[in-house]
Amino acid sequence: MIEFIIAVIFLLITPGPGVLTTAGIGAAFGYRAGFSFVGGLMLGGFINMMIVISGVAALVLAVPSLRTVLLVASVAYLLYLAWRIASAGAKVGFAPAQTPLGFKNGLMLQFINPKAYVVSTTLFSGFIFLPESPFVEVVLKLIVFNCIWLPVHLAWLAFGAKIGSLNLSQNRQRAINIGMALALLVVVGIALWTSF
Template sequence: MIEFLVAVLFLLITPGPGVLTTAGIGAAYGFRAGLGFIWGLMLGGFINMMIIISGLAALVLAIPSLRAVLLIASLCYLLYLAWRIASAGAKIGFAPANTPLGFKNGLMLQFINPKAYVVGTTLFSGFVFLPDNPVLEIVLKLVFFNLIWMPVHLVWLAFGAKIGSLNLSHRRQRAINVAMAFALIVVVCIALWTSL
């Protein structure tokens, strides 16, 4: 189980569309404005995991042409997001919306978030610690996952809110942009590696 918890932590702290959007809301509108979005992400993530656990995701992804289209679209989206972050110039590389994204947007993002499928599949198929009681194992994985997931997303929201309140130099803003873009490219590589 320790390996599962370590994997959850490292998979969740890697920036993906969910945490970057969360940080963007924090940067643009403050901490409180992002809480509804986080609740939507959490429910969407739970539904996403149920799709993975039930095998529905495996059925859909078993169709080679559909799998290829979904993989290419997801990877292109992540690369595009990394490019937008790295090329943001003097602005911090979060992409805030014109109005705060709320619960509904957080919920819907999890269905198109390729990282959510990679993380869910990796965690629920790669770490078996109760082979004689798979139902209890799934429940424990869901509980422990969310006990780590929620603080990680709250930290990203707080990070975005803090960044939004600072007056950083152009060089520091650019360094943050490049570091976040690099993290997204790592997510792309993980997605590609796990899909092969």
């Protein structure tokens, strides 16, 4: 169980589409504005885990044409998010928008987030600690995962809000945006590299 907890922490604190978008929303719109998006991410993440645990993801990904369509959709959306962050100019966060991304956006992101599938597959197919009771193990893993997941995402939201509230120079704000966008592009590159 300790190894599982350590793996969850390290897999969640590394930048991926969910945490980078959460931080971007915090920076652009403030801490409270990100709650709806985080709620959508959490529900989407739970559904994502159920898809992986049930084996549906393995069945879907076994169809080459469907796998390609999902990969293209994922990459396109992640590139769009990277562009929105990079093009925000001298304001940390997203390119000018009237409202932050909300619950629906968080929910949908988890279905095309390649990191979410990798994390779910890694955590639920590995780190076996109750081989005699797989159902109880899955339930415990879900509880532990979410007890770590929520504070990590709220911390990224707070980090983004803090960065957004600082009186940083335009060059520093632009550099932060470009750094966040580049981190997202790394995730896209890893997704493409691991899919071939």
